[in-house]
Each structure stands twice: as C-alpha cells, then as structure tokens.
Amino acid sequence: MFMPDDVTPALLAQQKPGDNAPPFSVSELSGALKRTVEGAFGHVRVRGEISGWKRHASGHCYMSLKDETAVMDAVLWRGQAASLAFRPEDGAEVIASGRLTTYPGRSKYQLVVDRMELAGEGALMALLDKRRRALAAEGLFDEANKRPLPFLPRIIGVVTSPTGAVIRDILHRLADRCPTRVIVWPVPVQGEGAAAKVAAAIRGFGAMQGPDRPELLIVARGGGSIEDLWAFNEEEVVRAAATSPIPLISAVGHETDTTLIDHAADRRAPTPTAAAEMAVPVRAELVALLDELSARSRRCLSRGAERARERLELTACRLPEPAALIALPRQRFDELGDRLPRALAARAGYARADLAGIAPRLRRELVEQKIERSAERLAALWQMAQLVHPDRPLSRGFARVTTRDGRTLVSADAARAAAALSLRFADGEVEVAVTVDGAPITAPPPAARLERKRPRPYVAPQAGLFDTGD
CATH class of the missing domain: 3.40.50.2300 (Response regulator)
Structure with a gap:
C-alpha cells in the first residue's frame, strides 16, 4: 500500500482497529500528489498546439497544449516569456520544455514551461502562411499601396x-x-x-x-x-x-x-x-546620359538653325528687287507732287471768289440775328422780374407791412417788436402804431433805426422793347 512520507505514528494510532487505510486530509493528499508528480516528471518535453494563449498584465503567459485527444494547461513565467525567439499565438505547433506540477487549489496539473520553440520548419511555415493570409486580408500587401522610389x-x-x-x-x-x-x-x-x-x-x-x-x-x-x-x-x-x-x-x-x-x-x-x-x-551613367542629351540638344539646335537659314535663302531668291517694288509708287508720287501746287492754287481761287460773293450779305444777316436773339432774352428777363416784384399784388387790394426803415415783416411777433410800422398800398404809404390791448407800444429809439430804403416802384410790363410800331 502507498503511504506518504509525512504520515506519523500518532496519526496511525488514531485509526480504528480493522481499518486498512488511514484517512488523509485534502492538503496532505494534494501535497503527496504534488511531490510524486514533480519527482516523476521533473523535466519533460511536450509537443502540441497552442490554444487559449493569454498574456497577463503581470507578464506571465497562460495557455493550453492540445493534440487530437487531450488538453494540458501550461504556464510561462514572465522571465521565460521575455526570452522567446518568436511570438506565440493560437494554432502554432510548439515543443515546450519544462516540469510538470500540480495546482492544489484547483486539483489540476499543469506544465511550467522553461523553454518553447516552434515544432520544426513545417510548423513555422504553417504559422507564417496563416499570418500572411490574415495581414493580406487587411490590405497591407495591396499593390495599389506601393509607392515609386x-x-x-x-x-x-x-x-x-x-x-x-x-x-x-x-x-x-x-x-x-x-x-x-x-x-x-x-x-x-x-x-x-x-x-x-x-x-x-x-x-x-x-x-x-x-x-x-x-x-x-x-x-x-x-x-x-x-x-x-x-x-x-x-x-x-x-x-x-x-x-x-x-x-x-x-x-x-x-x-x-x-x-x-x-x-x-x-x-x-x-x-x-x-x-x-x-x-x-550609377553616377557615371548619369554623367554620360547628360553628355549625350547635351550633344543631342546642340545637334538639334544647329540642325534647326541650318534649316531656317536654307528656308530664308530660298524665300529671298523668290522675292523681286526692292527697286522694282517701289518704282511704280515712286512714279505715281512724282506725278501727284507736280499736280498738287496747281490744284491748291485753283481751289484757293474758287474759295476766294465764293467768299467775296457772300461776305456783304453774310455780315448784315449775322448782326440782325444777334440783335433779335438778345431782344428776346431781355424781354424774358424783364417779364420774370415783373412777376416776382413785391409790389405787384398791391394793385389787387393787398398791403405790404414794413418797418419804418423798409424791412418787410411776415409775423405778428415781428410787428409787435417793431412798434412803428408802415403799410404800403398801390397808391402810397400809411404810418401806423402798434397797440396791445389798446395801449400803444413804444417804438425803438431813433438811434437804433436804420435808414429806410425805399423800393423801386412797380412798373407794368411793356409790350416790347424793340417794337418799331410797324
């Protein structure tokens, strides 16, 4: 019968007579199992597929290793995880080296991994192909994204x-x-x-x-x-x-x-x-290319200039002589130059005769027209002045109120202030004094009075300034 090393005689003495197996506490049995498993599997290498890979915030990594029929939990501490040559992920086939231990708190066993590597080149290629397809699906490898160098x-x-x-x-x-x-x-x-x-x-x-x-x-x-x-x-x-x-x-x-x-x-x-x-x-190739392009440019320029020169010479041969081009116009110019003085003299004579014929008549008519226009303007101005003369309404029964010095008043306040007024009628003036409630208003002192300006008398408009009585 298997008996753990930590079972003491005192514990055996507590057993009832006839019991074949002593009872263990859960902790004792879990500890015995842990020592047994770690002693028997202190170093193992396990090949399997990673499943449920998770990196904790502490840096420790947790996963499961599985094959077709079994699953085993595994843990990779932070120190060992930092030394991995690749980044583990679900689906990768690996070989994990470490020790098997138990976790009494959950009645589980797990592999504590010390070193992990991909299981051969085939596994690496499978992982590489899987990653390639995933990144290609995101469009990271699209040719449309490639830029020219x-x-x-x-x-x-x-x-x-x-x-x-x-x-x-x-x-x-x-x-x-x-x-x-x-x-x-x-x-x-x-x-x-x-x-x-x-x-x-x-x-x-x-x-x-x-x-x-x-x-x-x-x-x-x-x-x-x-x-x-x-x-x-x-x-x-x-x-x-x-x-x-x-x-x-x-x-x-x-x-x-x-x-x-x-x-x-x-x-x-x-x-x-x-x-x-x-x-x-290649710099030498660039220099050679520049030299070749420069030579080609020079050849193109010289060839173009040569062709232009040939075309110019061919065109010049077809043109007539300059003297022949201007011979006819020159002859025509000489002829016109000879005729011009005679024509001018004849035209001046005709004009002089016409002017002598119309000059007397033209002078008298111009003076009469000017006098007539001036008379019309003067009559219109005189008629306008008569219409706006201030004494024109007096002939129809109106009177114009002025101060003694001739200033026209247009309000009652101005009349009360003046005290002494003049009423101008069509046939003369009347001096009046202003009263308020029957009491006369004292006139301003004589020294303050201005010299009265008598307006020009109104004269009825004449029939016409230049009527001759005809």
Whole structure:
C-alpha cells in the first residue's frame, strides 16, 4: 500500500482497529500528489498546439497544449516569456520544455514551461502562411499601396545591425554607384526583442522632421534559417513597413528567402547589395546620359538653325528687287507732287471768289440775328422780374407791412417788436402804431433805426422793347 512520507505514528494510532487505510486530509493528499508528480516528471518535453494563449498584465503567459485527444494547461513565467525567439499565438505547433506540477487549489496539473520553440520548419511555415493570409486580408500587401522610389535620394536611412557585413556591403555599393548620405539606425536583426526594435526604427525614421529626414529606407539583413529571419515575419514589423511614410526597400536574406516584410515593402531586393543598386543610379551613367542629351540638344539646335537659314535663302531668291517694288509708287508720287501746287492754287481761287460773293450779305444777316436773339432774352428777363416784384399784388387790394426803415415783416411777433410800422398800398404809404390791448407800444429809439430804403416802384410790363410800331 502507498503511504506518504509525512504520515506519523500518532496519526496511525488514531485509526480504528480493522481499518486498512488511514484517512488523509485534502492538503496532505494534494501535497503527496504534488511531490510524486514533480519527482516523476521533473523535466519533460511536450509537443502540441497552442490554444487559449493569454498574456497577463503581470507578464506571465497562460495557455493550453492540445493534440487530437487531450488538453494540458501550461504556464510561462514572465522571465521565460521575455526570452522567446518568436511570438506565440493560437494554432502554432510548439515543443515546450519544462516540469510538470500540480495546482492544489484547483486539483489540476499543469506544465511550467522553461523553454518553447516552434515544432520544426513545417510548423513555422504553417504559422507564417496563416499570418500572411490574415495581414493580406487587411490590405497591407495591396499593390495599389506601393509607392515609386525616389530617383536620386539625398539621404538614405538603413535599418540593420551596425556590426554585420550587410551595412558594409550597402555603403560600399552606394559609394561605387553614387555617393549618398546614409543614416544607420542600429538594431538587432534576430533574437528576443529584435522585431520590436526593427519596427521602432522604421517608425522613428518616419517621425523625423527637418533636413536630416531620409527620402528612402532600406531594411536589411543577411541570409539565415527561417528561425533566424523570423523577426521580419512579426506582425508589428510588417505593419510598421506597410504604414511607413517614407518609401521602403526590403532586403532581408538571400534571393530565395522570403519574409512578410517583403510583401509590405514598396520594393523587395533579393540581397542588401541589390537594395543599394535599386536605391541610387550609377553616377557615371548619369554623367554620360547628360553628355549625350547635351550633344543631342546642340545637334538639334544647329540642325534647326541650318534649316531656317536654307528656308530664308530660298524665300529671298523668290522675292523681286526692292527697286522694282517701289518704282511704280515712286512714279505715281512724282506725278501727284507736280499736280498738287496747281490744284491748291485753283481751289484757293474758287474759295476766294465764293467768299467775296457772300461776305456783304453774310455780315448784315449775322448782326440782325444777334440783335433779335438778345431782344428776346431781355424781354424774358424783364417779364420774370415783373412777376416776382413785391409790389405787384398791391394793385389787387393787398398791403405790404414794413418797418419804418423798409424791412418787410411776415409775423405778428415781428410787428409787435417793431412798434412803428408802415403799410404800403398801390397808391402810397400809411404810418401806423402798434397797440396791445389798446395801449400803444413804444417804438425803438431813433438811434437804433436804420435808414429806410425805399423800393423801386412797380412798373407794368411793356409790350416790347424793340417794337418799331410797324
């Protein structure tokens, strides 16, 4: 019979006679099971498919490993999770190494994982294909999003390891073709944290401002196994490349190596050296091309000038002589010049005779017309003056009230203020005094009175100033 090591004689003494198995507490039995399981399975390697992957806020990771018929819980502590070379996800087939233990609080057993790796290249390819389809469904690999590379970038940003041969190959190739300023963002290209740093470098270049901002990016790494290149298959690297505001060339691995960043980049280069060749043209070829274009331009200009000269000479041969062109007009001009003095003299004689004939009659008629128009205007002005004369209404029974000095009054207040008034009728004037309630109003002192201006007498309009009585 199995008996735990911690069962004491005192515990046996408590058993009733005839009992074959001593009773254990739940904790005692759970502890015995935990020691047994951990002793028998202190180090195991388990192959299975990840299910229910979850990373807790503490950094610990929880999951299940399953196959066709069984499921086992597993836990990956924070320290071990940070050293993983890939990012686990549901559906990935892995080989987990660790120890089996129990969890008494839930009567469960679980695998405490110390190390985890993908289960062979087939599993890696299956995970890669699954991730590729998911990212392609989001449109990250669409050809419509690809941008053309700048023809001659002023600054090139390179994301790669600063100590590898890749950066030396790129710099050497750029110097041979067309020397260009290069800014290197050093990153690890494999291992734990490589994917996060590569993505951060791509985003960092895109966030740069000012004159040092690159016009083209190259993400480069040398060849290696699929595990070595796995950082460039991570989702955060692919998303950073797809959303980069700067055109990007992917140069990861050799020509036969393919990573997901190749699909998201604007251009894929089979090698880092080929990426440098894509980035810049050959300076010598540019100089030769410019020389050729300059020579062609000169030839075109000279050929055009020569053809224009030929056309001008051909046209000039067909034109008549200048003297022949102006001979007839010159003759006509001479003839008109001879006739002009005679014609002017004859015309002046005719005009002089006409003027002598009409001058006497014209002078008398003009004077009479002017006198007649002046008489008409004077009569109209005189009639207007008679109409507005202030004494014109007096002949119809009206009287004009004035002060003693001749100022016309138009209100009762003005009359009371004046005290002494004059009433002008058509046949003369009458002096009057103003009274209020029967009492006379004292007139202003004589010194304040102004000299009275007598108006001109009204004269009835005449029949006409220039009537002759005819």
